[in-house]
Amino acid sequence: MSSLRVTGLRVRHRKTLALDSLDLALGTGVHGLLGPNGAGKTSLIRVLATVARPDAGRVELLGEDIAGHRGLAGVRRRLGYLPQEFGYYPGFTVREFVAYVAWLKEVPAARVAAAVERAVTRVGLADRIDAKVRTLSGGMVRRVGIAQAIVNDPALLLLDEPTAGLDPEQRVEFRALLRELGAAATVVVSTHLVEDVAAACTEVTLLDAGRIAYRGTPEALTLLGEASDGPGDHPIERGYTAALRAHRTPGAREGVR
Amino acid sequence: MTNRGRQLWHASDDLVARYAEGVLPESDAWSLEKHVEDCAGCASRVSAAVRGTAAGAVLAQVRAAVLAAAPVPGTAAAAQPRLGGTAEPAQPRLTEPSMPAAPRLTKPSTPAAPRLTEQSVPAAPRLTEPSVPAAPRLTKPSMPAAPRLTEPSVPAAPRLGEAAGRPALSRLARLLWAAGPAVRGAWLPAVLGVAVAALALSYGAGFPGTRALLLAVAPVVPVAGVALSYGPHADPLHEVAAATPGGGLRLALTRTVAVLVVSLPLLTLTGLLLPASGAPAAAAWLLPGLALALASLALASVVGCRAAAGLTGGGWLCAVVGPVAVAPGGTATGRLAEQLSRCLDGTAAQGAWAAAAVLSAVLLTARRPAYDRPLRP
Numbered sequence: 001m002s003s004l005r006v007t008g009l010r011v012r013h014r015k016t017l018a019l020d021s022l023d024l025a026l027g028t029g030v031h032g033l034l035g036p037n038g039a040g041k042t043s044l045i046r047v048l049a050t051v052a053r054p055d056a057g058r059v060e061l062l063g064e065d066i067a068g069h070r071g072l073a074g075v076r077r078r079l080g081y082l083p084q085e086f087g088y089y090p091g092f093t094v095r096e097f098v099a100y101v102a103w104l105k106e107v108p109a110a111r112v113a114a115a116v117e118r119a120v121t122r123v124g125l126a127d128r129i130d131a132k133v134r135t136l137s138g139g140m141v142r143r144v145g146i147a148q149a150i151v152n153d154p155a156l157l158l159l160d161e162p163t164a165g166l167d168p169e170q171r172v173e174f175r176a177l178l179r180e181l182g183a184a185a186t187v188v189v190s191t192h193l194v195e196d197v198a199a200a201c202t203e204v205t206l207l208d209a210g211r212i213a214y215r216g217t218p219e220a221l222t223l224l225g226e227a228s229d230g231p232g233d234h235p236i237e238r239g240y241t242a243a244l245r246a247h248r249t250p251g252a253r254e255g256v257r
Numbered sequence: 258m259t260n261r262g263r264q265l266w267h268a269s270d271d272l273v274a275r276y277a278e279g280v281l282p283e284s285d286a287w288s289l290e291k292h293v294e295d296c297a298g299c300a301s302r303v304s305a306a307v308r309g310t311a312a313g314a315v316l317a318q319v320r321a322a323v324l325a326a327a328p329v330p331g332t333a334a335a336a337q338p339r340l341g342g343t344a345e346p347a348q349p350r351l352t353e354p355s356m357p358a359a360p361r362l363t364k365p366s367t368p369a370a371p372r373l374t375e376q377s378v379p380a381a382p383r384l385t386e387p388s389v390p391a392a393p394r395l396t397k398p399s400m401p402a403a404p405r406l407t408e409p410s411v412p413a414a415p416r417l418g419e420a421a422g423r424p425a426l427s428r429l430a431r432l433l434w435a436a437g438p439a440v441r442g443a444w445l446p447a448v449l450g451v452a453v454a455a456l457a458l459s460y461g462a463g464f465p466g467t468r469a470l471l472l473a474v475a476p477v478v479p480v481a482g483v484a485l486s487y488g489p490h491a492d493p494l495h496e497v498a499a500a501t502p503g504g505g506l507r508l509a510l511t512r513t514v515a516v517l518v519v520s521l522p523l524l525t526l527t528g529l530l531l532p533a534s535g536a537p538a539a540a541a542w543l544l545p546g547l548a549l550a551l552a553s554l555a556l557a558s559v560v561g562c563r564a565a566a567g568l569t570g571g572g573w574l575c576a577v578v579g580p581v582a583v584a585p586g587g588t589a590t591g592r593l594a595e596q597l598s599r600c601l602d603g604t605a606a607q608g609a610w611a612a613a614a615v616l617s618a619v620l621l622t623a624r625r626p627a628y629d630r631p632l633r634p
Binding site for chain 2: 049050051052053069072073074076077079081082083085086087088089100101103104105106148172
């Protein structure tokens with residue numbers, strides 16, 4: 001069963017077409033969203049987060065069509081979202097901040113305190129839970145952003161560039177958290193870092209110029225890279241460039257899909 | 258994940274030591290973990306090495322803490338719901354380290370579980386020495402599992418009691434946070450500034466028409482508060498809030514209420530302290546203030562918060578100050594007081610403002626779905 005289904009999605013962004021007749025269905029697991037800058041990753045995540053309204057097409061999340069007012073609140077209660085540019089209140093402590101988002105997500109008041117501690121512990125910030133957000137480093141703020149996204153135990157988790165600003169060790173830990181979250185929820189991670197996808201994702205979707213250029217497992221993308229002689233230091237990086245090139249070459253497009 | 262020697266190799270002492278210290282590269286650690294699942298001899302050596310590290314001590318502590326905490330839920334009947342709420346998510350994590358074998362086998366979401374369930378080789382070492390497979394996982398510092406499993410258990414016990422005593426406080430705190438940028442930001446000093454300036458003008462400079470001035474300005478204050486507290490330009494968290502069920506109209510209304518709760522009493526009390534000098538009563542602006550705030554919210558669903566506030570606030574100032582500028586005779590403040598009387602005094606005027614407030618509320622309810630998505634900036 002797919003917890004996320006998009007059909008014929010079209011999104012305009014400042015008069016350019018950010019997404020063009022996109023069809024996508026995703027189920028439980030960690031889904032990597034790859035693609036060059038401007039490919040439409042953020043546009044897609046914002047539509048899936050119910051923040052941006054699509055210009056055309058149908059978006060079904062957790063079994064609800066989100067075009068209507070009715071089902072939207074129910075979907076949003078089970079949604080987690082970390083935007084690319086994550087704004088915060090610098091004067092709040094980590095605990096206050098995550099609790100505030102839990103309040104916005106309508107987590108029952110009796111459960112908020114425990115849910116906040118659990119989310120903050122899962123991102124490894126338990127020792128800084130009562131520190132003001134302004135005193136934290138960039139990587140820690142990013143982890144606060146991940147904590148606020150998972151505080152309601154979302155069934156659908158959308159993370160836009162979550163590993164930006166994390167050091168290598170934190171990224172390794174974050175990938176382990178992703179795998180854990182992906183066991184029960186649908187996790188969509190947009191990233192520039194191909195190795196994050198290789199290590200943590202069950203499936204890869206490669207976007208280019210608002211269209212899907214490639215879909216498959218990280219292993220399949222790696223195999224594609226091993227077969228090609230394109231640029232890249234790792235097989236999966238070569239797979240990434242090979243898939244992009246194949247998509248951009250007219251005529252060869254259908255072969256890759 | 259290769260087949261290189263299930264029984265073909267055994268872990269060297271150096272490998273075991275480095276694993277226990279957590280300095281082993283991830284790939285080597287994985288192969289060692291895979292190996293100890295099938296090799297009781299190496300498993301017991303790894304287990305012994307791990308018990309000797311700091312993490313071993315933490316594990317023992319966790320075990321003791323869990324055993325000590327176990328009877329608590331039965332005794333504290335009054336705090337039952339809160340205890341239940343706190344213990345619910347923490348429970349699996351707390352029990353896991355103390356009884357590694359059983360929860361690991363039943364909990365498929367942990368990374369270790371599939372390995373344990375799928376393996377076919379003798380279960381004996383695992384059952385007789387249950388801490389063996391769990392201990393390495395808990396102590397390996399490169400895995401986030403270690404801090405996650407061990408840390409919450411230590412502060413959990415005191416927090417259970419602490420949580421029971423502060424629901425009212427935390428509810429108040431949440432309300433204050435919800436009030437958000439307006440009350441914390443530039444608006445609050447501005448409201449205080451208006452109040453202090455009015456008093457200073459009246460008593461310090463002896464200016465007689467201060468109440469009229471205050472009444473002319475006051476209805477714009479909550480409108481400005483609404484514009485400064487909601488929307489992408491005002492709230493750094495707006496993008497996150499826009500994806501939540503409570504980030505739409507509920508948040509806008511909460512912040513409007515916060516703005517009104519601060520500005521209505523403060524400016525009305527200030528007005529009461531000022532000499533009347535022909536101006537309407539100090540409380541006469543309350544209904545217009547409410548009506549304009551609600552009208553701003555309704556209008557914001559179409560044109561955005563800032564434009565809406567500009568329209569309603571600007572409209573009010575034009576209606577009050579405009580005629581004063583063109584009308585002949587008398588002092589400016591006298592004319593302002595007269596104009597305010599026309600707008601505020603009497604049952605008809607106040608009734609009209611009440612009707613306007615109700616109409617704005619109805620329009621806002623009708624426009625409610627517009628708050629489901631971010632408003633225009």
